[in-house]
Amino acid sequence: MPAFNRNDTINLFSKLTLRRLWNGGKVLSSYYLSKWTKKPVQWGFPISVSFEPTTSCNLRCPECPSGLRAFTRPTGMMEKKLFSDMVDQLSKDLLYLIFYFQGEPYLNPDFLDMVKYASQKKIYTATSTNAHYLNDSNARRTVESGLDRLIISIDGTTQEVYQQYRVGGNLEKVLEGAKNIIKWKKELKSKTPFVFFQFLVVKPNEHQVEDIKKLAKEIGVDEVRFKTAQVYDYKNDPNQLIPVNKKFSRYKKDKSGEYEIKNDLDNHCWRLWHSPVITWDGLVVPCCFDKDAQHQLGDLKGKSFKEIWSDKEYVRFRSNILQGRKNIDICSNCSEGTKVWSE
Numbered sequence: 001m002p003a004f005n006r007n008d009t010i011n012l013f014s015k016l017t018l019r020r021l022w023n024g025g026k027v028l029s030s031y032y033l034s035k036w037t038k039k040p041v042q043w044g045f046p047i048s049v050s051f052e053p054t055t056s057c058n059l060r061c062p063e064c065p066s067g068l069r070a071f072t073r074p075t076g077m078m079e080k081k082l083f084s085d086m087v088d089q090l091s092k093d094l095l096y097l098i099f100y101f102q103g104e105p106y107l108n109p110d111f112l113d114m115v116k117y118a119s120q121k122k123i124y125t126a127t128s129t130n131a132h133y134l135n136d137s138n139a140r141r142t143v144e145s146g147l148d149r150l151i152i153s154i155d156g157t158t159q160e161v162y163q164q165y166r167v168g169g170n171l172e173k174v175l176e177g178a179k180n181i182i183k184w185k186k187e188l189k190s191k192t193p194f195v196f197f198q199f200l201v202v203k204p205n206e207h208q209v210e211d212i213k214k215l216a217k218e219i220g221v222d223e224v225r226f227k228t229a230q231v232y233d234y235k236n237d238p239n240q241l242i243p244v245n246k247k248f249s250r251y252k253k254d255k256s257g258e259y260e261i262k263n264d265l266d267n268h269c270w271r272l273w274h275s276p277v278i279t280w281d282g283l284v285v286p287c288c289f290d291k292d293a294q295h296q297l298g299d300l301k302g303k304s305f306k307e308i309w310s311d312k313e314y315v316r317f318r319s320n321i322l323q324g325r326k327n328i329d330i331c332s333n334c335s336e337g338t339k340v341w342s343e
Helices: 006-013 018-037 080-090 111-120 136-145 159-165 171-187 206-219 305-309 312-327
Strands: 048-051 096-099 124-129 149-153 194-201 223-228 251-253 259-261 283-285
Touching (some): 048 080, 111 136, 159 171, 194 206
Parallel strands (some): 096 124, 124 149, 149 194
Antiparallel strands (some): 251 259
């Protein structure tokens, strides 16, 4: 799960129940036992789940399969019934629900209804958006939905720089959307959602790191976080995205001058024990790095989640992680364990 600010942490802890705490203890202990024995042991159910409201997106970001329209899997919108059935199955154990994987969540017309449904189950909810659909009405509905965390992706402080990565985007719309959320939080006297600007640091925008801090303060968002960019062909970096500042790069140069990932890719992964991803059409995949759902561990249209969570495909994948993580394609460009900077 992502890092938490103090106020955000207090809000998360308010969602804890004895059952969720007990479940988290079981999941954590089984993960460490698996690391120690090199055999997959799974106790408890997910602490966190990522749901994909849609694969559709209005932008054309150069390293995003949704933006590039590069999926081999079908595109579509998650239906409310599939979502509510899943939440009903998991809500007593589930602490944290993430409404993003691929695509822009606000394009799903049922998105905020889903947020409200999960919030009523006392589950901590979060989403990430490019903020182009945060008009006044949607901003009010977002605050009223009970959403706990709103991540606004903003990768530049001028239109010229912003559009180099957020291709097709309009910075003014993003800023207006952020202002609408802040306005309605005040109007409705709501402490949520906790709002932060997420700045994906790439070569074209790294000179604006200080500028985004100032802009965030002017608008009144709660926090700024800087994120390293995933570059698929990082050895060649065709889009010239890897920043000069090593602090903000997932990659480093080896002795021959070629880029390699900083992550050591040890043979374990916490995500496989606590946080699955569910696609818009009900496929269960290991984590957010399986963007095209190539490693399908189950289909909710045929089985319950609890059956899938302990089924042979999940056991096999966890075993493969413990034996040789570097041999799994989606792990080869993984940032799990690398830092996200908060300001």
